Amino acid sequence: MASGNRLHLMIVILLLLNIHHANGSCFPAMFSFGDSLQDTGNFVNTYANTSVSKPPWGLTYFHRATGRFSNGRLILDFIAQAVGLPLVPPIRGGGDFSRGANFAFAGATAQDKSALAGLGLDVTGWGNYSLAVEIEWFKDLLRSEPSLAEPTFLGNSLFMVGEIGGNDYNAALAQGIPVDQITKVFVPSVLGAISSGITTLIKLGARNFIVPGNLPIGCVPEWLGKFYSTDSGDYDEHGCLVWMNDLSLYHNKALQDELNWLMELYPNVTIAYADLFGSGMRMFANPQQFGITVPFTACCGGHGHGCDETGPVCSNPLAYASWEGFHPTEATYRAISDGLIRGPFAIPLLNQTCSS
Numbered sequence: 001m002a003s004g005n006r007l008h009l010m011i012v013i014l015l016l017l018n019i020h021h022a023n024g025s026c027f028p029a030m031f032s033f034g035d036s037l038q039d040t041g042n043f044v045n046t047y048a049n050t051s052v053s054k055p056p057w058g059l060t061y062f063h064r065a066t067g068r069f070s071n072g073r074l075i076l077d078f079i080a081q082a083v084g085l086p087l088v089p090p091i092r093g094g095g096d097f098s099r100g101a102n103f104a105f106a107g108a109t110a111q112d113k114s115a116l117a118g119l120g121l122d123v124t125g126w127g128n129y130s131l132a133v134e135i136e137w138f139k140d141l142l143r144s145e146p147s148l149a150e151p152t153f154l155g156n157s158l159f160m161v162g163e164i165g166g167n168d169y170n171a172a173l174a175q176g177i178p179v180d181q182i183t184k185v186f187v188p189s190v191l192g193a194i195s196s197g198i199t200t201l202i203k204l205g206a207r208n209f210i211v212p213g214n215l216p217i218g219c220v221p222e223w224l225g226k227f228y229s230t231d232s233g234d235y236d237e238h239g240c241l242v243w244m245n246d247l248s249l250y251h252n253k254a255l256q257d258e259l260n261w262l263m264e265l266y267p268n269v270t271i272a273y274a275d276l277f278g279s280g281m282r283m284f285a286n287p288q289q290f291g292i293t294v295p296f297t298a299c300c301g302g303h304g305h306g307c308d309e310t311g312p313v314c315s316n317p318l319a320y321a322s323w324e325g326f327h328p329t330e331a332t333y334r335a336i337s338d339g340l341i342r343g344p345f346a347i348p349l350l351n352q353t354c355s356s
Contacts, residue, residue, distance in 0.1 A: 025084035038104030041067030041090035072330030078337035154205035213252035218244030279339030298325035
């Protein structure tokens with residue numbers, strides 16, 4: 001065999017070995033930041049003996065409580081499985097972080113506590129869990145495990161930043177701040193925090209990002225109950241509150257503009273917007289397509305009970321869109337993830353092949 005052919009064969013074998021070593025994934029690792037929509041256990045590993053650490057949470061897929069605020073997998077889990085990576089472990093759970101780590105924390109906000117107080121929120125008793133704090137935890141990990149800080153490793157890894165900012169708006173809505181004030185004051189501040197966080201990660205070496213927008217919050221049972229209206233004009237044809245979904249759309253449009261600006265600023269960085277709203281509304285427009293027959297009633301809890309070991313649980317969580325009235329079920333997360341991975345809201349970054 002000619003030496004050139006032997007060299008070519010060796011290169012092919014090495015490439016195949018590298019792909020096999022990565023378990024078929026184009027990304028060596030995945031790192032995640034966000035709130036309870038992304039948290040895979042950081043909250044329960046920080047605050048012991050919470051209801052989320054016990055059944056019936058996690059009953060559908062894991063058959064045990066894992067710290068996820070749902071009955072099963074989250075969008076983060078479906079994406080990790082889609083790209084051939086292990087489920088992303090919570091940073092506060094210990095273990096092996098060589099394939100990635102999750103820094104998302106239930107209740108986290110985009111802005112820090114002092115910034116939210118400056119916008120008029122009562123933050124008495126709040127912990128300071130913000131996007132900036134999560135990124136500091138990421139820096140701590142890089143310092144403790146220098147191999148993860150290698151430029152090639154970070155540059156080829158996948159970073160999921162969000163969903164984040166929803167709790168900033170949730171707190172404002174819960175405390176009665178008018179929606180026009182939220183759009184004018186809170187949204188720019190939230191976007192500034194997200195943009196700053198992404199910029200920090202870019203400077204650390206991150207190059208591949210997925211940044212989700214906000215969900216259709218006007219379809220959340222908790223908000224549908226709190227802001228119930230007798231005016232049919234307040235609702236869309238699916239039964240969701242129009243003005244609340246308009247807030248999500250306003251945030252999402254502004255977020256996309258911010259991400260486009262960042263990509264102009266950093267042309268060697270890929271920042272993919274994840275349209276959770278569009279994919280979510282696809283499900284609410286035709287829930288039966290995804291096996292969901294109860295879109296606006298919580299599966300767990302109700303009738304004065306919380307979602308815990310003493311409360312009622314529906315017989316078929318796969319048929320419900322909402323787990324406990326505020327967080328989605330695995331069925332909803334699966335439907336939304338399907339839209340992001342396979343289309344029609346597909347993220348090209350998730351469909352790339354290792355050969356490309």
